[in-house]
Amino acid sequence: MLNLFKQLxxxxxRLIQALFYPDKEKDFxxxxxxxMGLLILAGAILWGYFFNWGDVNFNFMDWGEVWAARMQAWHVALQKNTLPFHLNDVGAMRTENDRYFSVADMVSxxxxxxxxxxxxxxxSLVNNWILYGVASWxxxxxxxxxxxxxxxxxxxFLLFQFNGFIITHLTVGHLSWGGYYLFPAFVLFLLELLEGDQSWKWVTKMSFYLFYVLARVISQSGMVFYCDGHSGCHPVEKFLPVN
Incomplete structure (x- = not known):
């Protein structure tokens, strides 16, 4: 019995050491x-709970004032095989005109x-799961x-996926902050470049990444960020002239 206890x-x-030393993982x-599977699964469950499994309360801050009407416009338009070119809810548009794609942070x-x-x-839940999965990858x-x-x-993983910054924005309904989940890809590609990777494979990956980010900017579907060494990263809103 004593030997069994010692073996345990x-x-x-050894199991605990494997959590802190990658070389020890080969023993398990x-x-x-x-x-990692349980960690990612637990995160997905937490986001499901966060979004109330799709039964979102739209009577709360920007959920009710902005995004419910904006996303419902997409829902109705797509069911009619068209695009939401106009939205009569000026409060949701946050502008004086009704042109849907004239708003800087409109999701598309x-x-x-x-x-x-x-x-x-x-x-809202499924979209966040998709972005969460991309960031996790x-x-x-x-x-x-x-x-x-x-x-x-x-x-x-926990600091990136569940820090107070992104949770606070999603809590009040800032669905345009989905671009946040693309940061790990950018960091990975940038670190590869700093290590001297100048191959065509790297150029192709970064080109597709930047093309997607640029497409989001042109379509006004997400926030663009600038970073400095003093106050961190901040969103830059893009305002387009309306004729």
Whole structure:
């Protein structure tokens, strides 16, 4: 019995070490898969709870004042095989005209096509799951590239996915902040460049990334950010002239 207890303590000690030292993970090949799988799954469940599993309360701040009407316009238009060129709700437009795409932060990302089949509340959840998945994928790529321990990856994952900054914006209904989830991809590509990767593969990846970001800017579907060394990153709103 005593030997069994000692073996158990030894096993647990090695298991804990594997959480902090990547070289120790080879002793437990199942651990990274289970650990990261449960971490990402738990995050998806938390976002499901956050968005009330699609039953969003639209009587709250920008959810009710802005985004419910904006996204409902997409929902109605797509069901009629057209685009929401006009929105009579001036309060939701936050401008004096009714031209839908004249607003700087109007969402028109590719996944908006899902509004043809989904109600606005459920779409908000599914859209966030998609963006959450994209960010998680590139965070995993960063872990693999720099051989981060499971503990270090967990800290990075939680700080990025569930920091108060993005949660606060999504809480009040700022759906235009979806571009935030593209930061891990940009950081990964930038670090690859700093390491001397100037291959055509890198150029192609960055070109597609920048094309997508530029498309979001042109279509006014997301926030653009500028960063400085003093106060961090901030959104830059783009205002287009209206004839």
């Amino acid at each position: 303590l030894t096993y647990l000690s 090949p199942w651990l990274p898969i289970v650990w 990302s590719p996944q908006v096509i899902l509004l043809r089949w989904l109600e606005v509340g459920l779409y 590139f965070l995993l790529k960063i872990r693999k590239k720099f051989r981060l321990s499971l503990f270090a990856f967990t800290v990075m």
